[in-house]
Amino acid sequence: MFLRMIRGAFARQWKKMLVIALTIMLGTSLATAMINVMLDVGDKVNQELKTYGANITVLPKSASVMSDLYEMEDAGAETGSYLLESEIGNIKTIFWAFNIVDFAPFIDTDVTMESGSDVKITGTWFNHHLDLPTGESLDAGVNSLRSWWDIDEGEWIDEQLLSENEAAAMVGTVLAKREGIKAGDTIHVKGSAGEADLNVRGIFDAGGDEDEQIYAPLDVVQALSDTDGYISSIEVSALTTPDNELAEKAAKDPGSLTIAQYELWYCTAYVSSICYQIQEAITDSAAAPVRQVAESEGAIMDKTELLMVLITILSLIGSALGITNLVTASVMERSGEIGLFKAIGATDWTISGLFLTEILLTGLVGAVAGYFVGFGFAQIIGHTVFSSSIEMKPFVIPIVAVLMLGVTLLGSIPAIRMLLHLDPAEVLHGR
């Protein structure tokens, strides 16, 4: 009989049930989309942020101390301490190698131009091809690490197209204007250990101090400053997990961690953990996060997640309010029926059970439909915002199911309370 009553209620009140199911579907779809995007957004946002530059700087250990003490920008050259160029590739052999998106070594020196002015020239990799001992090969350098630079004239240097003794360079836009340099020109520079004619491949606008400098391949600058085989710093772009208390504690002193904490920290892609592993891979190096970038990334991540949590909560509250209105309206409309059931001997709980079963079955239909609609929403968000699909995590299903069960039950409470307080004498005799 119970099933007949449920079936009858569904068959003859399907429009009302459909509206309730649609309300639940909307809440479920938003919750599903937001939770899935939230769980996937970490990597997506991280990848987006990595296009804006490096988040780790590697310096010689002694230079790092000087840099920390005196805030020196070029502590490597000032202190005469260097890193070994031959060890750069070790960065891609650490535990978190796959999280290393890009990196580039740097060395700089002052040179004198034909006009007599002294300028800084920085040696680096542009798109340097690297064959690793692991068998992996890759291209790394500023072409992708500083992809936001505008090339006003010419193009990026392609190291793989340079002939053996060709010395190319890129000139900052401020310097180019001052010296009247154009792409295609050849400029003569004189360093402390040699001279070179540089073919200007491009004029770049970095929006910073770099605009007054010359960038050239690493070996060119090493020859000008007699530092063959050495570099003064490495900038690394790595995918990281936002810091937490454990990461902060480890960043201060990894030795203070317990073995379990150490393993957890070491095997999580915290920026401090990656820095630690880079230091292990490169002799006498000190790797440090570029705090501003790392903290901005963490803040953006936190805020993005908070926004999604708020959207999820608001959508659930909206659903609960919708359910409250619809179910309360349904109870009011069916007050005669409820009064009759009470009058013929139904207990409050059997009537509540009947209504809750109807609502939960309706909710189940709405939630299943909402999950798939939410899947679609998540993909739309993924493709619109991150240009990639959002991975649907199976464990979101029970989370959403529990949330919607809670919302449906919570939304039904006012209606059930009304139902329990309904006086059969009043509704049956219209008193």
Next chain:
Amino acid sequence: MSLLELKGISKIYGDLKALDNINLSVDNGEWVAIMGPSGSGKSTMMNIIGCMDKPSLGEVLLDGVDISKESAKNLTEIRRDKIGLIFQQFHLVNYLTAVENVMVAQYYHSLPDEKEALEALDRVGLLERAKHLPSQLSGGEQQRVCIARALINHPEIILADEPTGNLDEANENIVLDLFKQLHEEHTTLIVVTHDPEVAEVAQRTITLDHGRIKSDKINEMFGKS
């Protein structure tokens, strides 16, 4: 022996006395009509006898048990086991068929039995309409479904509130004939009505006015027509 006894019953709403010191006794198998103008206290008395309301003062003894002191839970059980209700507005569940409407009363009483429910509909002449929805039945037919639902659990007392109020003469006669049959089977009937013709066919007529019993008469013509 009295099945129902009302001893000094009053129902007071603020300054208004809907019922004022009512004393009444109804014997087992008796057919009583309660008459009176609007506001005389008929429905209030019906609700108290039907365990849907409690008196402010006095005792209501149903089968020897004082129901005026019972909890809401116990009143639900008493209502379910001992009372069959018939309403002027029928109060059928619109999404259930006629037989399902009868079975609902069985479901909340004990176990639904479709065969028994169909027999109850047959008794009120509606076996062919068993699978119809209330919207597909006439007013008279709906009231007969309501009577079948009231009878299905074999209650000790049938309470009917204006049972013919929404019916034409032909259907009114059908319903009154059914009441006669029930009376002959020693079912106790209490019928609230403002229709003198309905009251006339009852064994006894009690007239209420301003919450008090104005008259309590035995119908001398009862059983002679």
